[in-house]
Every structure is written in C-alpha cells, then in structure tokens.
C-alpha cells in the first residue's frame with residue numbers, strides 16, 4: 271500500500287459542485303464501475319438523491335444487475351441496467367460523472383455514453399496515474415467515494431444555503447463507508463471518516479444493518495458449503511501455505527454457487543502464521559480451474575498469479591488453469607509459492 275502522505279490528490283470539490291449545480295433543470299449521468307461494490311452503489315445512489323434534491327435529474331446506469339447483497343441499500347431499485355449503450359441517448363445528459371472510478375475502461379459497455387457526453391468528470395478515491403481534468407475529484411486519502419459525497423454535499427449546502435442530508439442519503443453513504451473500510455477495520459478509516467460517519471449516524475444511518483448485510487448475512491446453503499471448504503483446508507510448508515480444493519460436485523451438493531465462495535480465501539488467510547492461501551476450484555466449464563490467492567507481506571500474490579497468466583493486487587489475486595486435476599494444480603501452485611517465499615521478494 272502507498273503511504274497516505276505519498277498519494278497524489280486532485281481535490282477541487284468546489285469546481286465540481288459548481289458544475290453539477292449548473293445542471294439544474296437538466297440531466298446528469300452517474301456511472302459506477304463494473305463489478306460494483308457497496309461503495310460504488312451507495313455513493314452513486316447518494317449522489318443521485320443529492321442531485322435530485324438540488325433540482326438536477328440524475329440517472330445511475332450500470333452494466334450488471336445490482337448484486338443481491340446490496341439490495342438493502344435504499345433506492346437501489348432505481349438503478350438502471352444497460353444491456354446496449356445504443357439504447358441510451360448521451361445528448362440527453364448535460365454531464366457524466368464516473369463514480370468510484372476515474373477512467374472509462376472501468377465502466378464496460380457504458381463507456382461510449384460517457385465519451386459522448388459534453389461535460390465529464392469523476393469522483394473517486396483510487397490511486398491514479400492520469401492527469402486530472404477540471405472536474406476530476408480524486409482523493410486517495412479518503413476511505414471511500416461515499417465519504418467524498420458527504421463532503422460534496424457540504425459544499426452544495428454552502429453554495430445554495432439549502433440543507434440536503436436525510437436518513438435515506440445517510441444510509442446510502444454509510445453503506446459505502448462500512449463496505450470500503452471493512453466496517454472500520456482497515457487503515458483507510460481515518461479520523462475524518464469517523465467524523466463523517468458520526469454525522470451520518472446523527473441523521474439516521476443504521477450501521478448495525480449495514481454491517482450485517484454486507485459482512486455477516488449468509489444463506490444456510492452457503493454456510494454449509496463454507497464449513498466443508500474450511501474442513502478441506504490442508505497445510506503445507508510448515509503452515510506457511512494453506513490450500514483448499516473444491517470439486518464442482520461439492521458446490522452442486524450444497525446447492526450453492528460460486529458467489530458463496532467469495533469470502534473464504536480471506537478467512538483462510540486469517541489463520542495464524544499463514545503467508546499464502548490458495549482456493550482451487552473446479553468450474554461449471556469442463557477442464558477449467560479457477561484459483562484465488564490471498565497473501566500477506568511475505569509474498570506478492572499478483573507476481574505469483576502473473577506466472578500463471580493471472581493478475582490482481584499484491585495481497586489478492588486470481589488465475590485460471592486448464593486441463594489439470596485439482597491435485598496437479600495444487601502441486602504446481604505450492605511449488606511456485608515455496609520458490610517465491612524462498613526468494614524473499616515479498617512486499
């Protein structure tokens with residue numbers, strides 16, 4: 271992770287706020303990134319509500335259906351799924367805003383809509399390499415885009431003399447903050463995050479529900495499968511490497527789905543002394559094996575995944591293997607991990 275002090279920031283909330291308020295009586299397009307998470311959806315919905323209250327029509331467009339786990343976020347039913355960008359008229363919009371991302375390659379099939387809008391900007395907290403434009407507000411020191419929506423809301427209030435925050439908006443933003451901070455357990459939860467969250471709770475944000483919906487709620491089928499997968503975990507290299515292999519029939523027997531496996535790699539990584547975890551699973555496609563890697567600072571998961579044609583982040587990565595048994599796949603990955611660990615090139 272890049273130390274906070276070294277992160278570049280592009281912060282001109284006033285300029286973006288003024289431009290959005292210029293769109294009063296017109297329409298604005300809000301575009302969260304593909305693979306939308308709690309922050310992408312929560313911040314986009316809060317922006318939509320804020321803009322509507324300020325007299326700006328706003329539409330949230332996405333590529334994929336909103337994941338079921340995010341349906342508890344208020345007004346998520348207002349999100350529109352785009353199946354073909356040609357079905358939407360970009361000239362209907364005065365301004366397009368990338369939400370929780372800052373490059374059009376993060377918005378999938380909606381990119382042509384963004385490119386065709388006259389006014390364009392972004393509101394984001396991811397680390398960036400681009401040269402920010404006049405309406406790009408990118409601040410990697412913030413926990414979440416939702417936290418930034420709150421700051422934008424305060425600028426709106428100063429500029430208009432009106433008040434906008436209500437319980438629905440507070441819950442939309444709180445969902446994003448709880449999601450991106452791992453319910454305040456990651457280092458991105460700063461004193462500023464807590465101050466903003468305190469304001470949101472004051473206005474009716476329900477952190478207990480957000481935390482339960484985003485991190486705890488699980489179907490009985492998924493819980494049973496998790497139990498079986500955890501029980502199958504095998505330790506290698508004196509406990510440094512933990513591997514769980516999952517035949518497709520196990521997923522079928524539990525009447526569960528791939529989606530239910532998402533949290534398991536991180537749980538395996540929490541085991542004391544474990545440096546790297548492999549979750550190796552068959553897929554519904556014959557001969558195709560999917561691998562999830564989680565690691566700590568002793569091993570770079572992205573480097574390891576690259577060796578097998580995969581990719582990702584330093585602590586979380588993934589790859590696809592073909593025409594191997596689960597046992598062969600495990601053997602190759604353990605071997606590669608042991609070499610990587612021995613080379614002491616972790617970070």
Ligand SMILES: [Mn+2]
Nearest residue numbers: 309370414415
């Ligand atoms: Mn985010």
